Amino acid sequence: MGAVYINVEEQILIQKCKIGDEGAFREVFEHYYSPIYYFCLSYVRSRNEAEDITQEVFIKAFKSIKSFGKGSF
Template identity: 40%
Template sequence: MQTDQEIIQRISQGDIEAYREIIQRYQRMIFVFIYKMVNNAQDAEDLTQEVFVKAYEKLSSYRGESQFSTWLHTLARNRTIDFLRRRKMHDSDEQLAYIPSQARDESPQDSLLSKEQRKEIERAFSMLSDTYREVIVLRCTHEYPFEKIAALLGIAESTARVRYLRARQEFAKLLSRTEGGLVHELQ
């Protein structure tokens, strides 16, 4: 398997088909990040496509000082933040993520209860600031270490840790304010 640098070299030499390899390699990572931030599958698909178009257009500006995935993630982050700034209302009906039931023979009441809990979590998550949502997605969804989160966000590692801690605290507060308070279930 070729490295990102080798593929980028092929692209810069005119091999447009090589860009498909980059897309296949990183499309899911970028889509998941954007989806967790915008909470709408269609918007996430559109933004993911825009990110890869922009990455292709700006490929010559990639200097190789960081991993290509970090550079690409930064493009996705900036594009998503721009999108969220323009979209003032977060009134999507899409769910944050599908959480499968632990029990196959779940009763309708239990199923309804877990659906309501997911909605409460989604509401609380959407109330977080973009900054807090982003650090939670990077840490919990992508399972990035704080060092990588710091690099992606252009902040110190200690700042990334503090931001994550504050994001969790704020998320817990928001969940405790919702009817039924789900905080105890997340700890």
């Protein structure tokens, strides 16, 4: 897979998430929910499964946000 680049605003959001800023978590969730959901839906073809997978993606991402770094993608 090719490299994924994040912009300065995304880097700032990630830093805020790392210190527990709930507003930053909400912003990340609202920004990325739809793209992740539709990506999952394109593979599983079930709305319920796509919702479950998307939820798991965010749970895992937020639980491991403190270890997020340049090599995370």
